[in-house]
Amino acid sequence: MKRVEGLSKLTGRELYVDDLAVDDVLWGGTVRSPAARGRIREVRFGSGVDWSEFVVVDHRDIPGSNAVFLIEDDQPVLASDRVRHLHEPVALLAHPSRHAVRRALREVEVVIDQEPPHLDYRLEAAPDRIQYGNDNILKHLRIEKGHVERALAESPVVVEGVYETGAQEHVYLEPQGMLAWEEDGVITVTGSMQCPYYVVDAFRFALEREKDRIRIIQAATGGGFGGKEEYPSGMALHAALLALKASRPVKLIYDRSEDMAVTTKRHPSRVTHRTGVDRDGRLLVQDIEVLLDGGAYVTLSPVVLSRAIIHAGGPYQCDNVRIDGRAMLTNSPPFGAFRGFGAPQTQFAVERHMDRIAGRLGIDPVELRRTNLIDAGGSTATGQVIDDGVDRVAVMERALELADYSGRRARHAEFNSGSHTRKRGIGLATFFHGAGFTGAGEVYLDSVVHVAGLPDGKVEVRTSNVEMGQGTLTIFTELAAARLGCPPEEVVIAPVDTARVPDSGPTVASRTAMIVGHLVEEACDDLRTRLGLAAGADGDSLKEAITGWHEANPADEPLGQARHVQPPHIDWDEETYRGDAYGAFGWATYVADVEVDLRTFATEVRDFVAVQEVGKVLNETLARGQIQGGVVQALGWALLEECKWRDGAMENAQLTNYMIPTTADVPPIRVEFMEVPYPHGAAGAKGIGELPFDGVAPAVANAVAEAVGCDPDSIPLTPERLMELIER
Amino acid sequence: MEITFTLNGEPRIVEVDPADRLLDTLRYGLGLTGTKEGCGEGECGACTVFLDGLPVNSCLVPSYQARGRAVETVEAIPPGELDALHASGATQCGACTPGVVVTALWVRRNPGLLATHSLRELMAGNLCRCTGYDGIIDGLEAWIREDAP
Numbered sequence: 001m002k003r004v005e006g007l008s009k010l011t012g013r014e015l016y017v018d019d020l021a022v023d024d025v026l027w028g029g030t031v032r033s034p035a036a037r038g039r040i041r042e043v044r045f046g047s048g049v050d051w052s053e054f055v056v057v058d059h060r061d062i063p064g065s066n067a068v069f070l071i072e073d074d075q076p077v078l079a080s081d082r083v084r085h086l087h088e089p090v091a092l093l094a095h096p097s098r099h100a101v102r103r104a105l106r107e108v109e110v111v112i113d114q115e116p117p118h119l120d121y122r123l124e125a126a127p128d129r130i131q132y133g134n135d136n137i138l139k140h141l142r143i144e145k146g147h148v149e150r151a152l153a154e155s156p157v158v159v160e161g162v163y164e165t166g167a168q169e170h171v172y173l174e175p176q177g178m179l180a181w182e183e184d185g186v187i188t189v190t191g192s193m194q195c196p197y198y199v200v201d202a203f204r205f206a207l208e209r210e211k212d213r214i215r216i217i218q219a220a221t222g223g224g225f226g227g228k229e230e231y232p233s234g235m236a237l238h239a240a241l242l243a244l245k246a247s248r249p250v251k252l253i254y255d256r257s258e259d260m261a262v263t264t265k266r267h268p269s270r271v272t273h274r275t276g277v278d279r280d281g282r283l284l285v286q287d288i289e290v291l292l293d294g295g296a297y298v299t300l301s302p303v304v305l306s307r308a309i310i311h312a313g314g315p316y317q318c319d320n321v322r323i324d325g326r327a328m329l330t331n332s333p334p335f336g337a338f339r340g341f342g343a344p345q346t347q348f349a350v351e352r353h354m355d356r357i358a359g360r361l362g363i364d365p366v367e368l369r370r371t372n373l374i375d376a377g378g379s380t381a382t383g384q385v386i387d388d389g390v391d392r393v394a395v396m397e398r399a400l401e402l403a404d405y406s407g408r409r410a411r412h413a414e415f416n417s418g419s420h421t422r423k424r425g426i427g428l429a430t431f432f433h434g435a436g437f438t439g440a441g442e443v444y445l446d447s448v449v450h451v452a453g454l455p456d457g458k459v460e461v462r463t464s465n466v467e468m469g470q471g472t473l474t475i476f477t478e479l480a481a482a483r484l485g486c487p488p489e490e491v492v493i494a495p496v497d498t499a500r501v502p503d504s505g506p507t508v509a510s511r512t513a514m515i516v517g518h519l520v521e522e523a524c525d526d527l528r529t530r531l532g533l534a535a536g537a538d539g540d541s542l543k544e545a546i547t548g549w550h551e552a553n554p555a556d557e558p559l560g561q562a563r564h565v566q567p568p569h570i571d572w573d574e575e576t577y578r579g580d581a582y583g584a585f586g587w588a589t590y591v592a593d594v595e596v597d598l599r600t601f602a603t604e605v606r607d608f609v610a611v612q613e614v615g616k617v618l619n620e621t622l623a624r625g626q627i628q629g630g631v632v633q634a635l636g637w638a639l640l641e642e643c644k645w646r647d648g649a650m651e652n653a654q655l656t657n658y659m660i661p662t663t664a665d666v667p668p669i670r671v672e673f674m675e676v677p678y679p680h681g682a683a684g685a686k687g688i689g690e691l692p693f694d695g696v697a698p699a700v701a702n703a704v705a706e707a708v709g710c711d712p713d714s715i716p717l718t719p720e721r722l723m724e725l726i727e728r
Numbered sequence: 729m730e731i732t733f734t735l736n737g738e739p740r741i742v743e744v745d746p747a748d749r750l751l752d753t754l755r756y757g758l759g760l761t762g763t764k765e766g767c768g769e770g771e772c773g774a775c776t777v778f779l780d781g782l783p784v785n786s787c788l789v790p791s792y793q794a795r796g797r798a799v800e801t802v803e804a805i806p807p808g809e810l811d812a813l814h815a816s817g818a819t820q821c822g823a824c825t826p827g828v829v830v831t832a833l834w835v836r837r838n839p840g841l842l843a844t845h846s847l848r849e850l851m852a853g854n855l856c857r858c859t860g861y862d863g864i865i866d867g868l869e870a871w872i873r874e875d876a877p
Contacts, residue, residue: 002814005822007810011807011829012762016761016822018755018761019755019761172823221821223820256767469820469822622817624817628862628863632860655769655772662851662852662853663847663864663865664849669860
């Protein structure tokens, strides 16, 4: 089936928040901190502006608690007395003219008594820079398996490595935007977002009002990738505060440079490995330390750290593992959710480290992985026993075959011996990604899905999970149609409007198709049962039954419901970080073929092969699109995308000097799926959205290492960094 | 100031501020919101429209420069023509898509371009963060093939 809303997007008819025409609308703007840290002494409104034309909001206008409700409540909606990062929101303006807002923002001066900021997460903070607890550690987590110290002492070879990854900006093509208004006492917001019920929770806390006076509607969302997970909560509050004070609708739309400068980014990381191996390359012990830059407030860093450490050991069998993770406060805008959620950082480290180990031992990187990939019945770092029917070595073999790994290696050796200026190399990464919330996370989410029969006999699927490009509308339509035995045209997906849809959880963590899709199936079953239909009944009898119900019960609708039930095989201990971290993992091997130009130090990716096992593939075109898009986004992180910092915030906040890949920068991405159905996922599917991000950077860095005989330990491998590495 | 130009085949007279970008006039003045703003500085191509048949970034064109010329936006393209791009997965989130479609149509209308440039070179002015570009390139190849004898 083709994408449900595809033609609407191709013809430009799809309406994003800035496309909505609203009468009497005011344009919002945000007054921000000019310093990374300090006390607010004064907010001065310049004399060149007639401020009576403006609506002005500051922290005193917040009726409830001045915090963006998330894991903790340390992040203010609007700074009151102190600021903790450059660009932190301090006040809000609104005016009928967009240009007037822009001009007025230049006339507001936030006067700060500056305090010393802590800007490097890798350094211990001096006492006068401590701003969280007594050590600036936002979260500390640890995984222990076996006997690490003893195993290290007994290992014949110990290989060490320190690996760093940089921040990354999401660059969803539609910048963040919100439109708010109050209607019959209900504050209503529509905008670009992944998690409408996160916004509801944030509103309850900061606006101190009941749920029935809050309505959040997702507008068409032009990409998210995690960037529209937590950030929209605060921005929606900003738009709402202005609308409430103005008693008029307010549009708050960031332009690209504001979006890039102030919104979340991928957490920078430093990962330290100490690995004991025997002479044949068998992993005896992994001692791993993970450090993340969390930025100025807690936000989602604890859960990003959690996923980072759970994936830090890679998809390998090792009986002795210690993974110690810390997310550190710095005076940067908070780092946040971004496709992969910590796992790309730690798997860059472990996959680069595997090649380093192979080099040290004189073993082929493929053989080293073949020796250590988890076999059936083996276990991950948290002790999760893997017995899912997937042959991880076969996944790797297929990728190598598709890439002609051995053939290319031989040809590259020949090419390289005949070329002084250009060098070719091929590299691989074997990796995994857990789908859905970690451990008992899905239990806490307690997701609910409704499927209703409409008066015209169609069915309406009601969830809070959004379409942001990944294909939710199409997948849910296909799943419901298949389950109900009706044509897809008989299925309608309800707009994601919290006044209409139940809370089926956030659209994050590769959970939507697998977990919520499964609930859609179960709600379809429930609808059938309520209509008294047998399991095998066809679409015509369903339609008849629905219209019949409406004739008999004009004031009611037939409603199928499903609530998440944790699969019985998941047993997780949050205290000890032991057990089944995820219901299912996707498994993959990626192979990159590169050419490095030793005059320019530019790296060209000549070929890229992505083979993965993701359970059942629900829609081949959409699934392939997820993999190709994830790979190219990760190629940007690996080679091009570098945030430059000033006072802790992104300075190159423009697409002119923050480069993301174009068509000309990447080769076709060759994708193949292997399918082992997951019994608890929709139609056997496992999560797919994030997996492709995890293995790209290490495959590319390993290929560069082979091409030029260097040992990269950090990305992005920009020409500047590569030159330094080669000439080091 | 008042300007006259041809918009999607129809003559139009509009009042514009000298500082208005063609993008603003189309989106906010004329309500043609198919053309998107992705970056506002000519890097991403989301705002691509035809100006006298050539693709331009409408965020870099002052509205008055459209005076007496022909502007064509994504809204003018019949949906029935877009099956190849639809089938290949050329759109995901849709924010870059209208610009991609306009540039793709330019390539399709001018097959001679392919004698000197690859599709990947011709499409390099339109950033997409979702598809990894294969869906776009495959769809455009199929679209061009539709014209082959």
